Amino acid sequence: MPPAITVQDLRxxxxxxxxxxGPFGALRGLIDPEFTELTxxxxxxxxxxxxxxxxxxxxxxxxxxxxxxMLCGVLEPSAGAASVLGLVPWRQRTxxxxxxxxxxxxxxxxxxxxxxxxxxxLLRRVYDQPADTFAHRRDALVxxxxxxxxxxxxxxxxxxxxRMRCEIVASxxxxxxxxxxxEPTIGLDVTAKAAIRDFIREQSLREGQTVVLxxxxxxxxxxxxxxxxxxxxxxxxxxxxxxxxxGRFMARKLVRLQSLAPSLNLALDGVTRRPSxxxxxxxxxxxxxxxxxxxxxxxxxxGGIEDVTIEDPPMEEVIHEIYAALDR
Amino acid sequence: MRSTPPWTADLSSVAHTAAALAAAYxxxxxxxxxxxxxxxxxxxxxxxxxxILGAFWGKVAAEHLPGTLAARLPAGGLGRYVGVTELITxxxxxxxxxxxxxxxxxxxxxxxxxxxxxxxxxLAGEAGGMSARFAVLGAAGLALLAATGGPWPSxxxxxxxxxxxxxxxxxxxxxxxxxxxxxxxxRRVLPALLITQKLIFLLGGLFAPIALYPPxxxxxxxATPFAAHIAFAGEAMLAPSWTQFARAxxxxxxxxxxxxxxxxxxxxxxxxxxxxxxx
Numbered sequence: 001m002p003p004a005i006t007v008q009d010l011r012x013x014x015x016x017x018x019x020x021x022g023p024f025g026a027l028r029g030l031i032d033p034e035f036t037e038l039t040x041x042x043x044x045x046x047x048x049x050x051x052x053x054x055x056x057x058x059x060x061x062x063x064x065x066x067x068x069x070m071l072c073g074v075l076e077p078s079a080g081a082a083s084v085l086g087l088v089p090w091r092q093r094t095x096x097x098x099x100x101x102x103x104x105x106x107x108x109x110x111x112x113x114x115x116x117x118x119x120x121x122l123l124r125r126v127y128d129q130p131a132d133t134f135a136h137r138r139d140a141l142v143x144x145x146x147x148x149x150x151x152x153x154x155x156x157x158x159x160x161x162x163r164m165r166c167e168i169v170a171s172x173x174x175x176x177x178x179x180x181x182x183e184p185t186i187g188l189d190v191t192a193k194a195a196i197r198d199f200i201r202e203q204s205l206r207e208g209q210t211v212v213l214x215x216x217x218x219x220x221x222x223x224x225x226x227x228x229x230x231x232x233x234x235x236x237x238x239x240x241x242x243x244x245x246x247g248r249f250m251a252r253k254l255v256r257l258q259s260l261a262p263s264l265n266l267a268l269d270g271v272t273r274r275p276s277x278x279x280x281x282x283x284x285x286x287x288x289x290x291x292x293x294x295x296x297x298x299x300x301x302x303g304g305i306e307d308v309t310i311e312d313p314p315m316e317e318v319i320h321e322i323y324a325a326l327d328r
Numbered sequence: 329m330r331s332t333p334p335w336t337a338d339l340s341s342v343a344h345t346a347a348a349l350a351a352a353y354x355x356x357x358x359x360x361x362x363x364x365x366x367x368x369x370x371x372x373x374x375x376x377x378x379x380i381l382g383a384f385w386g387k388v389a390a391e392h393l394p395g396t397l398a399a400r401l402p403a404g405g406l407g408r409y410v411g412v413t414e415l416i417t418x419x420x421x422x423x424x425x426x427x428x429x430x431x432x433x434x435x436x437x438x439x440x441x442x443x444x445x446x447x448x449x450x451l452a453g454e455a456g457g458m459s460a461r462f463a464v465l466g467a468a469g470l471a472l473l474a475a476t477g478g479p480w481p482s483x484x485x486x487x488x489x490x491x492x493x494x495x496x497x498x499x500x501x502x503x504x505x506x507x508x509x510x511x512x513x514x515r516r517v518l519p520a521l522l523i524t525q526k527l528i529f530l531l532g533g534l535f536a537p538i539a540l541y542p543p544x545x546x547x548x549x550x551a552t553p554f555a556a557h558i559a560f561a562g563e564a565m566l567a568p569s570w571t572q573f574a575r576a577x578x579x580x581x582x583x584x585x586x587x588x589x590x591x592x593x594x595x596x597x598x599x600x601x602x603x604x605x606x607x
Contacts, residue, residue, distance in 0.1 A: 014605065014606065015605075066606075069437070069606070073440075073441070074437050074440045075606055076603050090603060093440065093441075094443045095443075097441050097442050100441070102438065102441045104437065104438060107434070107435055107437065107438055111359065113359045113362055114355060114358060114359060114362070118355065121351070122351045122352065122355050124351075125347050125348040125350075125351035125352075126348050126351075126442050126443065126444045127442070127443060128344040128348070128443070154362075
């Protein structure tokens with residue numbers, strides 16, 4: 001079976017006019033313009049198989065969103081080639097639009113003043129869906145995503161988590177074979193994030209959809225994707241199964257304890273202490289060597305704990321570790 | 329074996345496009361009606377404008393100033409003119425702000441990931457919003473006319489005015505679409521908007537009926553899309569005639585074709601720039 005996505009040496013460089021200083025800078029810029037070139041993607045190549053769930057991760061400005069935009073067809077590359085479901089995205093954008101679903105975490109594709117149901121009805125017309133096929137698919141998705149009670153509400157009255165569930169349903173209404181998700185859990189609370197991850201994974205498994213996801217949240221990657229492509233400074237620095245990455249770089253948790261005492265005397269195997277202000281203790285737990293619940297239990301046993309927070313290490317740290325490992 | 333005629337695919341595509349445009353129109357209409365407090369406020373504002381400007385122009389007409397069109401007008405005629413011109417002005421949606429926002433903020437991207445033409449869908453939606461405003465303001469204007477006991481135009485004259493006013497409002501939507509599309513190249517569309525608004529004010533007959541202008545300025549005004557936007561419908565209310573109606577209708581349709589083609593060209597150039605350079 002041919003790959004769902006093939007990318008060969010894809011590059012994107014932006015050229016900006018440079019602004020000159022001084023009162024006549026703008027005028028000089030018009031007569032004798034100077035440009036600055038910024039390389040966003042410096043040559044990436046990979047294949048993604050049909051039905052595969054792949055995360056493209058990297059720090060801010062790494063080039064992951066630029067790569068995703070080129071694969072969706074809303075940005076032309078400076079060089080290189082790509083094929084998505086047999087189409088060249090930036091040349092066959094409209095044809096590709098019928099085959100893919102896209103969710104931008106920070107942008108809504110729904111009509112904010114209208115009830116969700118009306119947005120869905122308009123999308124049926126936009127994608128030329130037969131009424132019965134559409135109704136069948138919509139009803140199934142509405143039930144699966146548990147948004148039946150939201151259909152009559154205007155989009156601008158939904159919580160972010162509710163809206164994101166509706167956005168994902170909207171992206172699936174035309175039965176796409178491939179789903180691009182750009183930061184789908186950004187800004188959501190823990191419960192909403194978990195729900196979204198479950199929906200995406202189950203939907204992909206059920207329908208055999210290929211999923212390409214970008215995220216800053218390591219849990220999105222662990223729980224949804226089976227493969228991770230790490231991009232930094234426009235280049236792929238790592239491409240491997242999530243299981244391997246998890247074992248090497250995601251086996252850590254940060255536990256933040258707020259206490260009455262200025263500091264806590266807690267020494268456990270697999271636990272290191274990070275610098276913090278008084279009354280706050282930040283513990284880094286190697287989950288291969290210590291259990292998070294055991295560490296918290298030990299801390300609570302000391303008494304005087306006012307608050308406990310469990311976090312994943314920020315993506316920047318994971319990338320830093322990956323770099324450090326590659327350098328070794 | 330029977331083969332499918334080639335035009336059936338084209339017809340199906342046209343039917344799908346028309347259905348999508350109709351759906352966008354309905355969404356625009358529904359959105360405008362859903363924001364009914366805004367519509368109501370707009371109707372009140374329209375009523376205030378008509379009361380003040382109607383009284384002012386009524387006074388001008390009553391003076392029967394020699395050498396001006398006002399001398400030949402029945403009392404209240406200019407009030408009805410203002411009623412039509414303000415109806416058109418207040419019915420036109422702020423499409424330029426929507427375009428500016430979506431083109432500059434990157435909100436355009438989700439729309440580009442759909443198989444239907446963004447600009448056509450947007451125009452259909454704005455036409456829906458415009459229709460809602462036009463209907464509500466039109467009803468408010470007629471109610472005001474009835475309340476003030478003003479002379480009623482004939483049914484045929486009123487029908488002609490409605491046709492020219494609707495087309496005039498759409499000419500306005502297209503003019504402001506061009507303003508909005510400058511956002512592909514300009515950081516802010518405000519300068520282009522201010523210039524357009526001033527030209528509408530002066531050459532479109534919003535300031536005063538262009539029939540009152542000197543002949544050379546009148547000739548310039550009627551040759552612009554600004555008169556097709558405002559003045560033609562207003563003048564049809566002042567002095568209805570089938571010849572004038574046919575001439576105005578032809579000019580409006582021609583301007584809709586020209587402005588639509590210009591918008592399509594600007595969209596194409598701007599989209600190519602966006603796909604090349606990003607937002």
